[in-house]
Amino acid sequence: MTTEQIREHEGKGKSYTLFIDDKEYEVKKASLTGAEIMDLGGIPHSIGVVQILEDDSQAQVKSTDVIELKPGHRFKKAPRFRRG
Numbered sequence: 001m002t003t004e005q006i007r008e009h010e011g012k013g014k015s016y017t018l019f020i021d022d023k024e025y026e027v028k029k030a031s032l033t034g035a036e037i038m039d040l041g042g043i044p045h046s047i048g049v050v051q052i053l054e055d056d057s058q059a060q061v062k063s064t065d066v067i068e069l070k071p072g073h074r075f076k077k078a079p080r081f082r083r084g
Contacts, residue, residue, distance in 0.1 A: 016029070018069055019073070019075065021075075021076050021077055025040055027040070030069055032067055034061040034062050034064065035064070037067065037075055045063055047080065048062075048077075048078035049075050049078055050076060050077075050079075051067070051075050060078065
């Protein structure tokens with residue numbers, strides 16, 4: 001391998017894919033905080049984010065929660081409820 005090929009190989013590293021509001025994102029970290037997920041997806045911290053679990057139920061994600069990324073992790077903007 002040439003020096004240039006080595007640099008390219010080292011720069012790639014492992015990446016993790018997650019979905020936020022059905023948009024795909026790729027990150028180089030194995031875990032993200034809830035705040036980082038909101039920032040990545042452009043979701044205001046005041047609104048928050050939920051994780052879509054394997055059984056399609058939802059779990060609230062706090063800004064300080066650390067999420068270990070796994071294949072197919074899905075998140076979306078937290079629903080806003082209005083009193084009628």
